[in-house]
Amino acid sequence: MNRLAKETSPYLLQHAHNPVDWYPWGEEALQRAKNEDKPILVSIGYAACHWCHVMERESFENEETARIMNQHFINIKIDREERPDLDHIYMDAVQAMTGSGGWPLNVFLTPDKLPFYGGTYFPPVKAYNRPSWTDVLLALSQAFKERREDLETQAGNMRDHLQQSSRFGGNAAAMALVPVEELFTRQQCDTIYGNIMQQADKVWGGFGSAPKFPGTFSIQYLLRYYHSYKEPKALEQALLSLDKMLQGGLYDQLGGGFARYSTDARWLAPHFEKMLYDNALLVDVLSEAYQLTGNKVYEQTIAETLQFIQREMTDAGGGFYAALDADSEGVEGKFYTWSKAETDAVLGPDAALFNEFYDVTEEGNWEEQNILWIREPAAAFAAARGMSTEELNGRLAAARAKLMEVRSARIRPGLDDKIILGWNALMVHACCKAYAALGKSSYLEMAVNAMNFCLKEMQQTGTEAFYHTCRAGKAKYPAFLDDYAWLIRALIALQEVTGELFWLERAAVLANYVEDNFSDEQNVYFYYTERGQGDVIVRKKEVYDGATPSGNAVMAANLFYLSVVFDEEERGRRATAMLAGQSQTAVRYPTSLGVWAGLLLQQVEGTKEIAIVGVDYKLRMQDTNRHYIPFKILLGAGSDISGLPLLEQRERAGETLIYVCEHYHCIKPVNYIEEFFNLK
Structure with a gap:
């Protein structure tokens, strides 16, 4: 048994009985590499990763292979879901070296943590145009001894490359001084639509070819573009994509819930692992599609997916588990x-x-x-x-x-039962969206229970800071930008569906914390890691969407929302600067910057500021939420409305009034939201 036996990560625990002398990432392993002057092998994966399991069976459980690893390297196992910061850095390095990436990610470092070689899956014998794992190990050990200076030069150049990739945003603040209507235009929105449609599969839905991922950000953009400009082909492609996914093997036709991606263009054969974040993002976009179309199939799919989450991925305390494995009994998809x-x-x-x-x-x-x-x-x-x-x-x-x-x-797939703060926030947001669209109280209950779990179990004592992950009652690792950005967004969503201003106040406090601890030197974008974190070789700034939304993009949306609610011009300017710095790239590559693209559309279309004041404000908020109003800020209160400019001086005795405004200019107040649509 190696040192991983003391860890809480299910992925690390899977490797605790390997003959490899694995360490978790930490001071003990890093110091040993320096003391013994040995290269570090970092192997990164996650519990639901099929090829991670394959490489473990073929190589890490092999006594002779383990002997070579133990003799020549300090071996570190990382759960990418626990340490996405390290995964991002070393994945970027491997992609720069090889042109591709994936998991398992195997990267070789100098004793100073700088990467000099890496790859993904390596077979036990030479195959698939890949060298054998043992050949790689022996060649790199020899190179480290005989060509040490060359490797260290290469590693130093790689660190410089990684640092350079985060040096952007310097002129974004200046761009924010340009009037918004000049910065963001209808023409840009049309070009984004055209570029998404160029990648659209018009037969089977989705975007690009196999392997095919859900593409929820692009679908959401198409729904909102249709709502704004009534382009029928946008709606047609969005709904085709959803319908084909729902009919495919990507969706679990018996138990509900979605697998991570399809290995073919028809959505037939999924990679069977089920991730919490995919299901959250799909419930999000299905809720919007339901509001727009009233399609009962979307309602049923939301119900079945959230039933699956409740049944199989919810902790007794209300938090949501991370993932279900693709394999059972060692066979992918057998379950x-x-x-x-x-x-x-x-x-x-x-x-x-x-x-x-x-x-x-x-x-x-x-x-x-x-x-x-x-x-x-x-x-x-x-x-x-x-x-x-x-x-x-x-x-x-x-x-x-x-x-x-x-x-x-049947024998069930393995469950990764760690609770990740950001992924929980994504699912809380999805439950809020489902409740808004469908009014089913159990969805709201799921959202509130999970958020309460996060606030109780994952906040660091005596501070506004949070932990990134929690398992078996033990929270660990400082939270990252994504965690905070998605948590703030979820708190905002909770206020919109509950009418409880407490959630909004928490969101504002956390936004302050993020600005204080994650801002870059220009005070425009945010670093992925918190100020003062010492075990990463660079602080990265992430702006692209991966399988989950960009933390910077979501923070830009959060700051814009809060700037309107609290009348904070500085936050509004920062949100504009962030979007301005990414707008050209979002127009060109919208399937990689879908959240930014959506923000751009919102800036062009405008945001409905909806203030509801009076005794029945919660009922009126529910009525409002049922409608498809994609770009809105919704705030309500009974009588205590001080400190919120959007609500102040709006109270009228004996009435509940709905004010629909834009840039603080309001049309005549109405008693019911339906009257607003009649007035338009």
């Missing part, structure tokens, strides 16, 4: 797939209909097994067979319940 013999045995006379609808065949549709997916929408399928859609849905629901019962008895 989720079916043979025709199995469905026939379970469903009996109902099997034929079920098998035809979900494409279950004797030979299988994936690796001799069957992934349940829908090739034809229910209405068309039912009509072709002379039955009503209601009858079909009823029979299919009964069949799914039977199969779900059988599946529940």
Whole structure:
């Protein structure tokens, strides 16, 4: 047993019995590398990573391979979800060295933590045009001994490259002095739309080719662009993308919830791991699609996905777990797939209909097994067979319940039960959006319980600072920019759906903390890591969206929101400066900067400032939330409205009034939000 046995990360614990002398990242390992003057091998992965498991079985559990690693290197295992800051730095380095990246990420460092070589998965013997892992180990050990000066020069150049990549934003503050209507234009929004559509798959939905990720930021932009400018093709592509995902194997047709991505263009065969953040972002965009269309399938999918989260990924204290593994019994997807013999045995006379609808065949549709997916929408399928859609849905629901019962008895995929602050904030925000759209109280309850868990269990004692992760009652690692940005956004969303100003006040306090501790030298953008963190070789600034939204982009949106609510011009100017610095790149590459693109559209279209004052303000807020108003600031109060410029001097005895404003200019107050739409 190695030193990982004392860790709380499920991923690190998976490696605790390897013969490799693994260390967690920390002073003990880093100091030993200096004392023994040995290179450091850092291996980064996460609990739900299929190829991480493969490399462990092939190499890290092999006694001879472990002997070579232990002899020549100080070996460090990192859970990328616990330390995304380190993952970002060393992933950028490997991508610069090799042109590609992924997990497992294996990177070799000098004793001063500087990277000089790296790659992803290495096989145990030479294969797939990759050298064997042992050949890599022996070659690098020899190079470190014989060409040390060359490697250190290379590593120093890489550090300089990484530092250079974060040196931007100097002229953004000057750009913010230009009038907003000149900085951000309708033409830019149209170009963003055109560039998204150039990458759109107009047959199967989504963007780009396989492997195909959900692309929720692009879908959200298309929904909002349609709402703003009534371009039918934007709505068509957004809904096609959602519909095809919901019909595909990417969506768990029995248990609800989404896998991380599809390995094919048709959304049939997913990479079966289920991540909390994907499900949060998809519930977010499905809630908007429901508000816009009223499509009951979106309502049902939201319900099934949040039921899955409640059932399988919620801690007793209310927090949400990180992920479910792709593998069970060492086989990817085994928990989720079916043979025709199995469905026939379970469903009996109902099997034929079920098998035809979900494409279950004797030979299988994936690796001799069957992934349940829908090739034809229910209405068309039912009509072709002379039955009503209601009858079909009823029979299919009964069949799914039977199969779900059988599946529940199978050996389950591994659960990564650590609770990550930022990912919880994303799901809190999603639950708020679902509650706003559908009014189901259990969604709000999930949001409030999870937020209370985060505030109670993950805030550092006696300070405004938070921890990044928590497991088994132990919180650790300082929170990162993403954690705070998403947490602030979630607190804002909670105020909008509860009418409780407490949440907004917490958001404002945390925004102060982020500005004090994460700001760059120009006070425009934010670093990923907090001021004073000493174990990273560079402080990075991240502006691109990955699988999750850019922390800087979300902070820009947060600052803009708070600047309006509290009438803080300086914050508004900073938000404008941040967006101005990224606008050209967002126009050119909107699928990589989708949140910035959405912010640009918001600046062009304008933001509805909705203030509701009076005894029934919470009911009126609920009514307002049901409508699709993508760019809005919603604030409500009964009588205590001091200190909030958007609410002050708006009270009228015996009435509840809704003020819809823009740039503090308001139309005539109304009693019900529907009257606003009639006035437009």
